[in-house]
Amino acid sequence: MDTQTLVERYWQLANARDWAGYGALLSPEVVYDMPQTRERLTGREHYLEFNRTYPGQWRAELLQVIAQEDRAVSVVAMHLNGSVETGITFFEFTNGLITRLTDHWPAPYVPPPRMTAAIEFY
Amino acid sequence: MDTQTLVERYWQLANARDWAGYGALLSPEVVYDMPQTRERLTGREHYLEFNRTYPGQWRAELLQVIAQEDRAVSVVAMHLNGSVETGITFFEFTNGLITRLTDHWPAPYVPPPRMTAAIEFY
Numbered sequence: 001m002d003t004q005t006l007v008e009r010y011w012q013l014a015n016a017r018d019w020a021g022y023g024a025l026l027s028p029e030v031v032y033d034m035p036q037t038r039e040r041l042t043g044r045e046h047y048l049e050f051n052r053t054y055p056g057q058w059r060a061e062l063l064q065v066i067a068q069e070d071r072a073v074s075v076v077a078m079h080l081n082g083s084v085e086t087g088i089t090f091f092e093f094t095n096g097l098i099t100r101l102t103d104h105w106p107a108p109y110v111p112p113p114r115m116t117a118a119i120e121f122y
Numbered sequence: 123m124d125t126q127t128l129v130e131r132y133w134q135l136a137n138a139r140d141w142a143g144y145g146a147l148l149s150p151e152v153v154y155d156m157p158q159t160r161e162r163l164t165g166r167e168h169y170l171e172f173n174r175t176y177p178g179q180w181r182a183e184l185l186q187v188i189a190q191e192d193r194a195v196s197v198v199a200m201h202l203n204g205s206v207e208t209g210i211t212f213f214e215f216t217n218g219l220i221t222r223l224t225d226h227w228p229a230p231y232v233p234p235p236r237m238t239a240a241i242e243f244y
Contacts, residue, residue, distance in 0.1 A: 035208065037233035039241050046240035053237035064212070066188050066195050073188050073195050075212075086157065088210055088226060090186070090197075104210060106228040111159035115175035118168035119161050 003093055004067040007074050010091075010098070011062045014051065023048050027097040034103050047101075056081045070094070125215055126189040129196050132213075132220070133184045136173065145170050149219040156225050169223075178203045192216070 001009070006025060013022040023044055032041040032050070041047045061077040076087045085105055092100040111119075123131070128147060135144040145166055154163040154172070163169045183199040198209045207227055214222040233241075 033244070034233070036228050036230050038230075038243050039233055039236075040244045041238075041240055042242065043240075046238065049240060050236070050238045055237060064193075066190055066193050066212075068188055068190075071186075071188050086226070088228070090188075104208070104226070104228040105231075106158050106210070106226040107231070108158050109227075109229065111156070111161055114161075114172070115177060116163075116168065116172045118163055118165075118171060120164065121160050122155070122162045 001096065002067070003069065003072045003091070004065050006093065006096070006098070007065045007067060007072050007091060008062065011060045011074065011076065015059050017052075019048055019052055022051070025098055027094065027099045030098055030100065032101045032103065034105075036105060060087070123218065124189070125191065125194045125213070126187050128215065128218070128220070129187045129189060129194050129213060130184065133182045133196065133198065137181050139174075141170055141174055144173070147220055149216065149221045152220055152222065154223045154225065156227075158227060182209070 010022065010025055013025070026044045026047065028044050030044050030047055032047050041050050057080070059079045061079060062074060063077055064075040066073050070093050072091045074089045076089070078085045078087045088104040088106065090102040091098055132144065132147055135147070148166045148169065150166050152166050152169055154169050163172050179202070181201045183201060184196060185199055186197040188195050192215050194213045196211050200207045200209045210226040210228065212224040213220055
């Protein structure tokens with residue numbers, strides 16, 4: 001399986017709550033980091049527990065994947081309890097297994113004053 | 123120039139304030155989006171003006187690039203007026219020029235309560 005396909009399967013299996021299939025994509029020593037909160041999970045069992053017990057209704061809509069042989073990034077629209085958040089996940093692979101995930105959740109913010117008048121809002 | 127090299131040059135030229143060289147990487151119709159604020163700049167001249175007039179001291183430290191033939195993503199540590207912010211930029215290319223940039227600035231936040239005790243802080 002190439003890394004693009006691995007990332008697609010990762011999200012399909014998460015949405016299906018197929019934790020056996022999902023866990024089979026993970027290295028036993030996988031590390032999951034959230035740099036914005038500096039939270040970390042180490043090891044497949046801990047990471048599976050985190051996902052299995054994540055509260056509320058959620059479904060990841062995969063918007064984009066950029067993949068190289070040993071690394072990839074995905075962008076998802078995470079539908080969570082009726083709202084939508086953007087998730088950006090970086091993946092590292094070794095021998096076809098995910099060894100590291102780094103997850104970013106960029107939230108809306110009020111823009112600062114800008115020096116240019118050319119800004120539009122969409 | 124491959125897309126990995128284009129992204130590296132993009133940040134080198136930005137740090138050097140070499141706006142002629144930087145502009146030469148951009149399509150005249152480039153679109154720059156910041157989804158968190160829904161701000162948009164359209165066209166090379168507007169985007170150059172935005173960058174040329176960006177206030178304060180800033181330097182982008184390039185941490186990672188993932189590149190395919192027509193798309194790439196970079197992660198930078200943006201050193202801005204003595205602090206550091208993470209910037210995640212998605213690039214789209216047509217005929218070797220940047221046609222679209224989508225920029226995310228995921229900021230620190232207080233984590234919600236978690237259902238698992240396995241979380242560590244790093």
